[in-house]
Amino acid sequence: MKKLYFEIQIKATPQKLWLVLWDKLTYGKWTSAFTEGSYAVSDWKQGSKVQFLSPDGGGLFSVIDECRPNEYMAFKHIGEIQNFIELPVVEGPDSWSGSMETYSLKENNDGVLLKCTLDATEEMEKYFSTLFPKAMSIAKELAENPIDITIETTILAPIDIVWKYFNLPEHVTKWNAANDDWHTTHDFNDLKPGGKFSYRMEAKDNSFGFDFSGTYNSIQKNEAISYTLDDGRNVNLAFSNEENSTKIIEIFEAENEYSFEIQQTGWQMILNNFKKYTESN
Numbered sequence: 001m002k003k004l005y006f007e008i009q010i011k012a013t014p015q016k017l018w019l020v021l022w023d024k025l026t027y028g029k030w031t032s033a034f035t036e037g038s039y040a041v042s043d044w045k046q047g048s049k050v051q052f053l054s055p056d057g058g059g060l061f062s063v064i065d066e067c068r069p070n071e072y073m074a075f076k077h078i079g080e081i082q083n084f085i086e087l088p089v090v091e092g093p094d095s096w097s098g099s100m101e102t103y104s105l106k107e108n109n110d111g112v113l114l115k116c117t118l119d120a121t122e123e124m125e126k127y128f129s130t131l132f133p134k135a136m137s138i139a140k141e142l143a144e145n146p147i148d149i150t151i152e153t154t155i156l157a158p159i160d161i162v163w164k165y166f167n168l169p170e171h172v173t174k175w176n177a178a179n180d181d182w183h184t185t186h187d188f189n190d191l192k193p194g195g196k197f198s199y200r201m202e203a204k205d206n207s208f209g210f211d212f213s214g215t216y217n218s219i220q221k222n223e224a225i226s227y228t229l230d231d232g233r234n235v236n237l238a239f240s241n242e243e244n245s246t247k248i249i250e251i252f253e254a255e256n257e258y259s260f261e262i263q264q265t266g267w268q269m270i271l272n273n274f275k276k277y278t279e280s281n
Contacts (some may be wrong), residue, residue, distance in 0.1 A: 001119045001120065002116065002121075002125055003120075004114045004117065004119075004132070005116075005117055006115070006118075006132050006135045007114060007115045008040070008116075008137070008139075009070075009113055010111050010139070010140045010143050010144060011110060011143075012111050012112055012144055014107050014112050014168045014226075015070050015256045016256040017114065017143045018069060018070045019256060019260060020139055022044050022073070023258070024039075024261045025226065026147065026189055026260060027040055029138060030135050030144070030179060031037075031135060032138070033131050033135035033138055034131055034135060035053040037054065038054050038110075039053055040052050042051065042213070043138060044067065044073075046067040048064050049061060049063055049064075050063070050064060050225050051081060051086075052081075053084070056083075057080060057082065057083045059081040059083055059145055060078070060081055060247075062075040062077045062078055062079055063075070063076045065100070069248060070105060070134075072103065072105070074102040074103075075210035076098060076119050077096065077099045077100070078098075096121050096124075099118075099119035099120075100117070101116070101117070101118045102117045103116050103177065104116075108173045112143075114136065114140075117142070118132065119181055122195065146234075146253040147254040147260055148253060149251070149253075149260060150250070151264060151267050151271055153243070153247070153271050153272060153274070154240050154246070154248075154275075155246045155248045155275045155278050155279060156244065157245070157278050158241075158246065158267070159222050159240075159241045159246045162239065162248070163222050165274070165277065165278045166278075168275065168277075169187035169188065169189055169199075172184060172187045172189070172199065173274075174269060175273050175274045176274075177197065177274075178266050178269035178270050178273065179235055179273075182202065182203055182204065183202065184200065184202075185244070186200040186254045187200075190216075191216065191219060193216055193217065193218055194215065196216075196217075197213060197216065198211060198212070199212055200212075200215070201267075212229075212230050213226055213229070217234075223238070223239055223240075224237060224238050225237040225239075231255065233252065233254075233255065234253050235252040236252075237249070237250045243272075248268070248270065252267065274276045
């Protein structure tokens with residue numbers, strides 16, 4: 001078994017790079033260098049199992065030997081998977097069971113230095129030496145650029161009604177929440193290019209709340225809305241009139257504190273709530 005070493009400098013925060021490496025929405029993008037459509041099943045906690053899978057059910061299963069969020073991840077590979085079934089572990093001098101794969105994130109003045117090590121058999125050395133740098137380059141590109149997340153819904157209502165309910169404060173305060181534990185207590189909306197908007201979201205038990213605000217870049221009535229949040233992230237919405245319904249597609253730049261998957265789920269739940277409100281009124 002030979003230990004391979006790879007490294008790359010990335011202009012990003014450790015938090016952003018960590019999300020890119022292990023979040024469900026981005027993991028398959030950089031690992032596509034190895035297998036298109038690959039994905040992983042894990043809670044990404046130290047001591048937990050990981051299944052690294054391809055769409056046809058092949059792959060390997062491993063254990064997270066060490067995990068320090070935003071700093072270090074180490075996998076101990078155990079055995080192979082075929083047709084989504086873990087095979088018995090094969091022992092012997094040619095077995096790669098017990099081999100290690102590590103990822104180290106070291107913050108510096110230029111961002112983060114990502115160092116990876118991998119125990120490889122002689123048979124797989126050329127494969128990983130060729131493809132691992134490609135995978136790391138994809139991770140670099142993802143980490144150095146905004147991550148766009150897309151959500152959408154189709155509403156059984158005319159576009160005029162959808163537009164009004166989506167933008168008028170007296171309606172926004174009735175639907176703008178991900179679940180029944182939250183509500184919007186105040187909404188200000190100056191719907192025009194250069195206009196400001198701001199609304200207050202609070203937990204109904206008064207345990208937590210936050211302001212969501214920004215500035216409109218462009219407005220095309222019944223067609224599109226573009227705005228920039230106060231933290232600099234961009235959001236774009238497209239409204240399209242379909243037969244007896246209206247489709248909304250919303251694309252927003254992710255932030256780096258919470259997982260991309262959690263952000264997608266939260267924003268989608270709010271949009272689903274808007275659909276429910278509009279169709280019932």
